[in-house]
Amino acid sequence: MGWLTDLFKDVPLSPALRERLATIEAENDGLKTDNVILKDDLREARAEIIRLEKRLDQFAHHSELDETDVLILKEIALNSEAAASYLAAKLNLDLSALSFRLERLTEIDYLSAWNIGGIERYSLEPKSREFLIKKNLLS
Numbered sequence: 001m002g003w004l005t006d007l008f009k010d011v012p013l014s015p016a017l018r019e020r021l022a023t024i025e026a027e028n029d030g031l032k033t034d035n036v037i038l039k040d041d042l043r044e045a046r047a048e049i050i051r052l053e054k055r056l057d058q059f060a061h062h063s064e065l066d067e068t069d070v071l072i073l074k075e076i077a078l079n080s081e082a083a084a085s086y087l088a089a090k091l092n093l094d095l096s097a098l099s100f101r102l103e104r105l106t107e108i109d110y111l112s113a114w115n116i117g118g119i120e121r122y123s124l125e126p127k128s129r130e131f132l133i134k135k136n137l138l139s
Contacts, residue, residue, distance in 0.1 A: 002025035002028065002029070005021060005022070005025060008021065064108055064110075065110075065131070068091075068093070068101065069101060069105060069110075070132075070135075070137065071091055072087060072091065072098070072101060072102070072105065073105070073110060073111075073124065073128050073131070073132055073137075074132065074137055074138065075087055075090055075091060076111065076122050076123065076124055076128075077124055077128075077129070077132060077138050080123060081116075081121045081123065082121060082122055082123075083119050083120065083121050083122075084098055084099055084102060084120060084122070085119075087102075087122075102122060105122075105128070106122075109125050109127050110124070110125055110127055110128035110131070111123065111124065111125060111128065112124075112125055
């Protein structure tokens with residue numbers, strides 16, 4: 001029995017009103033069940049949104065880097081303190097085109113540049129290392 005039936009148990013009601021009261025209580029119970037189900041669905045949907053946002057983060061750097069940029073990052077990861085001339089020879093790239101790419105990668109915080117004996121050298125920033133690890137390009 002529901003709270004409405006309990007409230008009117010001592011009140012004389014016609015059979016039609018008692019039937020209507022029972023119908024209302026059944027609808028109320030159904031709505032409570034639906035509410036519980038919807039809350040559970042909402043909880044699952046929120047969890048799925050979090051999972052999808054994490055997957056989306058894996059692809060966030062994709063638009064910034066092309067295949068050549070990734071090759072440059074991988075080579076720098078394998079050969080710390082890489083100089084531009086070494087990278088150009090190793091990757092078979094024009095030195096001026098490579099210099100442009102290295103400058104851009106430095107500007108978007110994938111590389112850091114430093115100088116030893118007049119030779120500019122490059123190393124990975126945490127952002128690029130994370131990118132390579134997420135793409136399984138670096139262990």
